[in-house]
Amino acid sequence: MQEIKFYSGENIPLELHKVRVVQKLHLVPIERRLEALQEGGFNTFRLNTKDVFLDMLTDSGTNAMSDNQMAAMLQADDAYAGSQSFYRLEQAVQEVLGKKYYLPVHQGRAAENIISNAYVRKGSVVPMNYHFTTAMAHITQYGGKIVELLYDEAYVINSSHPFKGNMNLEKLEEVIKVHGAKNIPFIRMEASTNLIGGQPFSVQNLRDVRAIASKYNIRLVLDASLIGENAFLVKQREDEFKEASLGDILKEMTGLADLVYFSARKLSSSRGGGMCTDSLEIYRELEALVPLFEGFLTYGGMSVREMEAMTVGLYETLDESIICQSPGYIKYLVEALDAKGVPVIKPAGVLGVHLNAMEICEHIPQKEYPAGALAAALFLISGIRGMERGSVSNQRDEYGNETYADMELLRLAVPRRVFTLSQIKYVEDRVTWLYENRKLIGGLRFFYEPPVLRFFMGGLEPVNDWPQKLIEKFKEDFGESL
Numbered sequence: 264m265q266e267i268k269f270y271s272g273e274n275i276p277l278e279l280h281k282v283r284v285v286q287k288l289h290l291v292p293i294e295r296r297l298e299a300l301q302e303g304g305f306n307t308f309r310l311n312t313k314d315v316f317l318d319m320l321t322d323s324g325t326n327a328m329s330d331n332q333m334a335a336m337l338q339a340d341d342a343y344a345g346s347q348s349f350y351r352l353e354q355a356v357q358e359v360l361g362k363k364y365y366l367p368v369h370q371g372r373a374a375e376n377i378i379s380n381a382y383v384r385k386g387s388v389v390p391m392n393y394h395f396t397t398a399m400a401h402i403t404q405y406g407g408k409i410v411e412l413l414y415d416e417a418y419v420i421n422s423s424h425p426f427k428g429n430m431n432l433e434k435l436e437e438v439i440k441v442h443g444a445k446n447i448p449f450i451r452m453e454a455s456t457n458l459i460g461g462q463p464f465s466v467q468n469l470r471d472v473r474a475i476a477s478k479y480n481i482r483l484v485l486d487a488s489l490i491g492e493n494a495f496l497v498k499q500r501e502d503e504f505k506e507a508s509l510g511d512i513l514k515e516m517t518g519l520a521d522l523v524y525f526s527a528r529k530l531s532s533s534r535g536g537g538m539c540t541d542s543l544e545i546y547r548e549l550e551a552l553v554p555l556f557e558g559f560l561t562y563g564g565m566s567v568r569e570m571e572a573m574t575v576g577l578y579e580t581l582d583e584s585i586i587c588q589s590p591g592y593i594k595y596l597v598e599a600l601d602a603k604g605v606p607v608i609k610p611a612g613v614l615g616v617h618l619n620a621m622e623i624c625e626h627i628p629q630k631e632y633p634a635g636a637l638a639a640a641l642f643l644i645s646g647i648r649g650m651e652r653g654s655v656s657n658q659r660d661e662y663g664n665e666t667y668a669d670m671e672l673l674r675l676a677v678p679r680r681v682f683t684l685s686q687i688k689y690v691e692d693r694v695t696w697l698y699e700n701r702k703l704i705g706g707l708r709f710f711y712e713p714p715v716l717r718f719f720m721g722g723l724e725p726v727n728d729w730p731q732k733l734i735e736k737f738k739e740d741f742g743e744s745l
C-alpha cells in the first residue's frame with residue numbers, strides 16, 4: 264500500500280473509507296455514569312450501551328461492515344442443509360485461508376469447545392504462546408492444563424520488540440520432554456496474541472514451532488481470530504515479507520498449522536466462526552461434534568446472512584487499505600499517550616490500546632484489581648467503556664485460590680472502521696486527565712463471583728468512596744462539561 268504523506272509532517276491515519284450509515288451516541292452526565300457503574304457491579308461488561316459513549320469493550324462483533332458485506336447479506340440462501348451461502352463461504356475459506364475442509368461454528372469459543380472435546384483429556388497439557396480466556400476455560404473444563412511459553416520480552420511493557428507473540432522454542436521442547444508428547448494433544452499458537460496487547464508472532468517463529476511439532480508428531484493448532492492484522496504486521500516488520508501480499512502471508516501462516524480456527528467476529532468483521540484443515544482425519548474427528556453442539560454442517564449455528572457477510576469479509580481481509588485502519592488508529596493513540604507519559608503497551612499492536620494499570624494504579628494492590636478499577640474510573644470520567652484484562656479476567660486455580668495476572672491491563676479496543684479521529688482524540692484527552700489524577704482511583708472487591716469466566720458477569724464494588732472523590736475533581740476541572 265502506498266504511503267500518504269501530510270504536508271504538515273503529521274502522522275495521521277487517513278481513513279480510506281467513507282461513512283454512509285451512522286448511529287447516534289449519547290454522552291450521559293457523570294452522575295448517571297456513576298449510577299450505571301453501581302447498577303453494573305463496577306464491571307464494564309454489565310453496562311447498558313445507552314449509558315456508554317465510546318464502546319471500546321471489544322473488537323468482537325462490533326466492527327463496521329462494508330457496503331459489499333451488507334449487499335451480500337440480501338442474497339443469502341435460507342436452507343437447513345446445502346445452502347448456497349455455505350458453499351460460497353466454504354470457497355472463501357479455501358481461497359483466503361488455503362484449507363480444504365471447513366467446519367462452521369457460531370463463534371470462536373465454539374471451535375475451542377469442539378477441539379477441546381475431541382482432543383483434551385484429564386492429564387493433557389497444551390503448550391501455547393499465551394492463553395485466551397475462553398480457550399483456557401475449555402481446555403481446563405475437559406481436564407487439561409495449559410502452559411504459556413512466551414519469551415521474557417513479551418512481558419516488557421515498554422518494548423520495541425516487533426514479535427512479542429513469538430513462542431519460546433527452547434521452552435517448548437523442554438515442556439514436551441517433561442510431559443511427554445503423548446500427553447500433548449496439540450500446541451496452540453494465537454495470532455496477534457490478545458491478552459499481552461495484541462502482539463504478533465513472526466512467520467519464522469511459526470515455522471520453527473511447526474518443525475518442533477513435526478519432530479514430536481504433535482498437532483499444531485492456530486487460533487486465527489486476529490490473523491489478518493498479524494499478517495499486516497508481518498509485512499511491516501519481517502524483512503522476508505516486505506514485498507509479499509497479505510494473501511500470501513496468510514496462506515504461509517495457515518499452511519504451517521494442522522488445524523486453524525477463528526472467530527469471525529474479529530476476522531472478517533462479521534459474526535460466526537469456523538475450523539479448517541487439510542487433514543481428512545482431523546476433519547472426521549471434529550465433524551460429528553458440529554451438529555451435536557452447533558447445528559448442521561452447512562450452517563454451524565450461524566444465520567445464512569452472517570455467512571454471506573463473512574464470505575465477503577474474508578476476501579476483504581486481503582485488502583491492506585481495509586486491514587490497516589484499526590492498527591493505524593491504535594498506533595496513533597499509543598504514540599499520543601506515550602508522548603504524554605501514559606504507560607501503554609509498546610510497540611502498538613492490534614485490537615486496541617492497552618494501558619498498563621499495574622503502573623498507573625501502582626498504589627492499588629493486585630488483590631484489589633487495579634485494571635478493573637482503572638476500567639471503572641475511565642468509564643466514570645468519560646463514558647468510554649474499556650475491558651479489564653488483568654486478575655479479574657484470570658480464573659482461580661484448581662484449589663480455589665486467586666491467581667494473579669502477569670499483567671494488569673485496561674484494553675481500549677478499536678473496532679474496525681467504527682470511530683472517527685476526533686473520538687480517538689477524546690480518548691487521548693480523558694485518559695491523560697485520568698493519568699494525571701490517578702492517585703484518586705481506588706480498589707475494587709467482588710461481592711458476586713461466578714465460578715467460570717467470572718469477569719463476564721461478576722459484581723464488584725469500590726473499597727471506599729474513591730468514585731465520589733474522582734467526581735469532585737472532575738467537576739473542579741471540567742465544570743458542567745459532560
Ligand SMILES: Cc1ncc(COP(=O)(O)O)c(C=O)c1O
Binds near residue numbers: 395535
Ligand atoms: C484470540 C481469540 N480467540 C478466541 C476468541 C473467542 O471468540 P468468540 O468471542 O467469537 O467466541 C477470541 C475472542 O475475543 C479471541 O480474541
